[in-house]
Amino acid sequence: MDYSNLRRQAASLKKGLFDQGHLDEQFRQVEDLQDEASPNFVEEVVVVFFKDSGRLISNLEQALEKYPRDFNRWDAYMQQLKGSCSSIGASRMKNECMSFRDNCGQRSVEGCMGSLQKLKREHAILRQKLESYFQVTLEAPPCQSWCHDRWIISINLLTDVCMFTMQLLRQVGPAGAATRPAM
């Protein structure tokens, strides 16, 4: 298994998420919380985030239908979602939350609907990209373990080569020296 290639792929996927503005610095804060005691913390937080955000978006869609022009109610849902997006660094989603809230402030139903559609799109894109990223990181073990394994393999190979060389020298022995031509 080419772990170095997988690790490069994971790094590239992550860089893309930051470069394209899907994630911001807060995601790195969440990564900093991950340690040996909680090795899957980031993925667990992301799973909870998508579960919660999916529910909030669904509740908001129902509220848009059930409570027309109730901008205060709509705003309250979106404020909660904005908070979650901020906490994990979901930057583009957060921006759409803010846009929705601005439209609530301007009492624009059309604006709110438009922002919600964009938010749902960003939600789906981020989910797909993060799923791909975590899939690759699952296949590429952490650097410490694969680096350690690589060293072990190298040491074992070196030992085997030394043993083989010594055996060969024993077989050749003094006879090898006698066949050298005289200078």
Add this chain to the structure above:
Amino acid sequence: MASSLKALLVEDTAVDRMVLSFMLRKFHCEVILAKNGKEDVDMFLEGNKFDIVVCDKDMPIMTGPEAIKKIRAMGATDVKIVGVSADDNAMEAFMSAGADDFVPKPMRLEVLGPMIQEVINMKNN
């Protein structure tokens, strides 16, 4: 940074609960969770003591500022209370309720760290 602080985290959103509780544990705090302002107040009514309370603003049943007012009215004046919110206008509500600090979400380790250290220093003195 070594700490034996007892922290109460009052937060209704699951994601924020996870992230904030891990941040507090990163600073070696013992973390107790409450999901809304009423649970927050109940913790104090049950006689629990905390060194620091990190409290969200908008929660079901009872908001953060409402809970903070009640906690201060109970005589819990020593405990450091930090309000956190994604609402940029939340500072006024928290500070007038009796919070010591307000931090806009998202909370960051480099912001939380000095707050924890301040509580440790006060406790040691």
